[in-house]
Amino acid sequence: MIKVGIIGSTGYAGAELVRLLTAHPQAEIVWYGSRSYTGTPYASVYGNFFEIVDQKCLDDNLPELARQVDVIFTATPQGYLAGVITEEILRNAKVIDLSADFRMKDVKVYEKWYGIEHKAPQFIAEAVYGLCEINRAITTPETRLVANPGCYTTCSILTAYPLVKAGLIDPSTLIVDAKSGTSGAGRGAKLPNLFCEVNENIKAYAVATHRHTPEIEEQLGYAAGKEVVINFTPHLVPMNRGILATEYASLVPKADGNLPTDDEIRACYEEFYSKERFVRVLPAGVLPETKWVEGSNYTDINFVTDPRTGRIVMMGALDNLVKGAAGQAVQNMNLIFGLPESTGLEIVPLFP
């Protein structure tokens, strides 16, 4: 059994880790870290865990935790892990970080978009960006530190990556219009996240300034082989879970001057994801719905081309707490510990 510790176990992403790991056949949670609820029974923080989790929350003593477990998940605010990580910790335990601290290779980009100084830039180079569907070799048993991708990021990248890589779309024209359920905003008691403020309402926020933007750009830049700059607009939707990314780009004419056909585009997607357990390229004409992936680790993808404008509309859907956070983190854990990637993640989506 893999011994697991979670720092930040009482946020929504942390609770989702608990849900997934509780059902994981090879993992055992031994440390429910929570600065806010230290000493409180976990099940009284989240009533769904009555008679499932008996432990109390512990503090966030990372060095001690590293001595006790095989892997640590940090579902913590930006800057936390960079502030406490040490070589000794990494020697003692694998660390899978759900925050943004080690996602971007250029520390200046991190510091600019997040507005905080990075306290441990020496570990950035070794951190692997744990989106295995676009880089099969990246997470391995040797990996010590995983930067688990963001929720918007995972959805936005997976939806566009194959076409960018194949040169079928022009990345300089890429626009990502993303819609998220409210759990993405966390469990903090803030006025804009109150039921009455969110329900029967939709709005954009952080337009042109959202912190997931450079993360998307960096990864798509690798696909394009050059710098990519995009528009990314997040929206808050009155639902608990789910992200839908609607992405627009101009198709790149082929050598013969014609635009790529739907069949060619579909073949590109299907080939790229042919061996991916958790990416479903939907049949032609069937557009992704967030409800179809709820509670599961799937990302559903499809597209429509518009011959009138020469653009493609790509759509991707995932559950922000699963493939967008905790599920992907468990997937990375599986890869590190040599388990089948889908261990503990073979969850049928909940509908309705």
Add this chain to the structure above:
Amino acid sequence: MIKVGIIGSTGYAGAELVRLLTAHPQAEIVWYGSRSYTGTPYASVYGNFFEIVDQKCLDDNLPELARQVDVIFTATPQGYLAGVITEEILRNAKVIDLSADFRMKDVKVYEKWYGIEHKAPQFIAEAVYGLCEINRAITTPETRLVANPGCYTTCSILTAYPLVKAGLIDPSTLIVDAKSGTSGAGRGAKLPNLFCEVNENIKAYAVATHRHTPEIEEQLGYAAGKEVVINFTPHLVPMNRGILATEYASLVPKADGNLPTDDEIRACYEEFYSKERFVRVLPAGVLPETKWVEGSNYTDINFVTDPRTGRIVMMGALDNLVKGAAGQAVQNMNLIFGLPESTGLEIVPLFP
């Protein structure tokens, strides 16, 4: 592997059977019956099943189906199963019926509340009412026909049963005020179930006439050892899943003239459900919330006494599609086939 056929697999309860059985380690669905969608790929009826279920829907030929499988689930309209069931079918396969056809022992009660003639009264006596938490001996390998309890019914009965049986409450004073998510109304395209009619709205319906009433009364009557007549009021709540039953009754004074104490009542509940995997008696002061059982087979129960009125307020919560329908049906299947009761049902509730 248990070979399974489902008649009515494209309703919400049917789809929930598919979700649960797809993940069940000992079961294999070989027949996705659906009169409405015969010939259509199942995954194009429910997009959550893309790449999970590859089969197409078949018709509802019950005799043929019985020859091919070990167990048949019928998630069909009232009267369907009674109209087609035969001794031969029951000799060939177990039948677990999610409709009301065989729930009540008195055929006159059935015919009065459902307004239809019962076409197979000869099988009523043998049918077992599959609520194992109140009758551990009832579902066994010898069982051929299970009447799977209704959603409101399961919740209402489990919440009151121990206290009725122990004589702590007066069943003649019992009032059940129940609140249900909209999936209980099924997937039929009816105006009252449109999003805009349900959202931002709550209403009572079928007041004093709901068909689950006599089913609750019959079972509680067994606990009381006498006829029980109650008020049952269902309400439609703007959520997909979940039933909350709020139940009121007068406490029965003890021999010394005092009312039972909270400790005595709690002890009654805890003893009655001490070995039940799927009933959680919550800690004192923690009231059930439907979100805490979503997607799982749990029923959460608690109570508050009111010394001012001498009444108790009992509360129970479950997921109407799981413990209220498909989960309970799978639980009965497990019992019939000698599997641990919780096989395939060890699901952590989804929150948020």
Add this chain to the structure above:
Amino acid sequence: MIKVGIIGSTGYAGAELVRLLTAHPQAEIVWYGSRSYTGTPYASVYGNFFEIVDQKCLDDNLPELARQVDVIFTATPQGYLAGVITEEILRNAKVIDLSADFRMKDVKVYEKWYGIEHKAPQFIAEAVYGLCEINRAITTPETRLVANPGCYTTCSILTAYPLVKAGLIDPSTLIVDAKSGTSGAGRGAKLPNLFCEVNENIKAYAVATHRHTPEIEEQLGYAAGKEVVINFTPHLVPMNRGILATEYASLVPKADGNLPTDDEIRACYEEFYSKERFVRVLPAGVLPETKWVEGSNYTDINFVTDPRTGRIVMMGALDNLVKGAAGQAVQNMNLIFGLPESTGLEIVPLFP
């Protein structure tokens, strides 16, 4: 024009007062009091008021406010008004209090249920309980201080009052099971009111201890001519607005031993509310839905009798922010200033 000041104008009830009074042909708001937002433009606290309200929020200086306006609405926490009210204030301006400070005539009941000392008991006697539909004479031009009824209270009382008063039901058997939208919990940034905690969820709360209980009991006690003790159970429903009260009571046999008929009960309701503009007794068989009163000052009422149990199920629906708070307060203002009761309140409910 009636000059109006509002203390607590940035809570949900306060904002609803602003919505209603902005559209009121005879009123003008001159003081938007808000301790939390003093100095902030009102429209930046509530974006719906852009280009409608230009003023900034002011502090809560009640004595000064009383010199500037004709009427003050206090939509403030319990205890606030009792702590600051003076004879001088009441000489300068009418006060309509949306808190509970002056609703109950027995100060001991207030102090017991609210757990705070009442700082101004000398004004309790003069305060009128502003539920005009059950006491037409109560709010008059002479009234200086109105205790505006609570939201659950208004709904619960209006639904049962005529039958209690006529002796058709036994008030000692009365049980009120109430369901409320989330705006009733206010705009405070508290975890239980976050979208993800409320959405897809229903729960009871404050069972047997909710503070509106004694208020309902006092008023129904006047109708019954004797003390009334009830069970009152509030529930939180995933919607913004609306309260539905489902109320149960035993019918009282007539002199001939028979229970009152539906026609007799309906006649009782219809006669009692025949002249009431804001109470709609629905046609037989049509059950109240909260959506049908949204945004309006109506209370919709109906009932079903159950001959099997001898009980009646009464149902009432209103918008908790209108008839349950701000609308009723404006109605009281109209009565005090000699305007037609419905001035500014002739709002067609919003559906869907």
Add this chain to the structure above:
Amino acid sequence: MIKVGIIGSTGYAGAELVRLLTAHPQAEIVWYGSRSYTGTPYASVYGNFFEIVDQKCLDDNLPELARQVDVIFTATPQGYLAGVITEEILRNAKVIDLSADFRMKDVKVYEKWYGIEHKAPQFIAEAVYGLCEINRAITTPETRLVANPGCYTTCSILTAYPLVKAGLIDPSTLIVDAKSGTSGAGRGAKLPNLFCEVNENIKAYAVATHRHTPEIEEQLGYAAGKEVVINFTPHLVPMNRGILATEYASLVPKADGNLPTDDEIRACYEEFYSKERFVRVLPAGVLPETKWVEGSNYTDINFVTDPRTGRIVMMGALDNLVKGAAGQAVQNMNLIFGLPESTGLEIVPLFP
């Protein structure tokens, strides 16, 4: 009083016309047309109208209706009005059509996108496209036939029009990503609009094929002085009312090679809409939310520029049933009958 008839009064847009006209001081509805509910009391089709509307539904005899009223609103399926309109009808009554029949000047475009033959092309030229905010002269007392704009259309056009007209953005780069509440889908009992299918879900639909596309293109083409072809993607959001359009376009460099500044763009919007009662250009940094316009005739607009990409993100929000349908229709009626444009439409948005 203006005598009004409504054909299609029992759809959601029709019911919203009834809500608005019932409260209109100069209008009186004398004909509640409804083919589906002929003979049924209107209030039993929409319970919010109990004690407000006493009339029964009538049939859809347009010639007879035209003899009885001053103005007819047709809230009917595409093709209905074109199939029955005659010169005599137009001589007898004004007609304001909420369908698409007369919105596009090129009948071929209509027939291509709607897939039906236009039965009355002879009236297309005279029909005025009733979006008065972009063409103040268009609806006048001489107008006989108004093509009331679509909901997505109104929102999309108003959000981009001033910048297209001023040449600040390149219309060939325009992408409209729109999100709509479910009432836009109408009251038809269709499976995709069931509560459980829409709730906790978001999806795109009709990608690259939605019928509002050519309508947007035609009007923006007038602003641009040349043909405009765009991408328009509608999404279904789990809320009753509201449309949010998020629109992307490249800014056009000025003569000096610099992009227009935020101040210049803001000045363009503010000047264009300076006299418009129902368009609110929000303060810098405040992004539109659909809840802020609910139930009202407002359209809220704002924008953010992104210097990294040279694009602008424009956002517009309105209530699809008011400014997107019935409210705009009443606004056109007011203009035709010489009333102040806002008569009966001075509604404060409902929040929360």
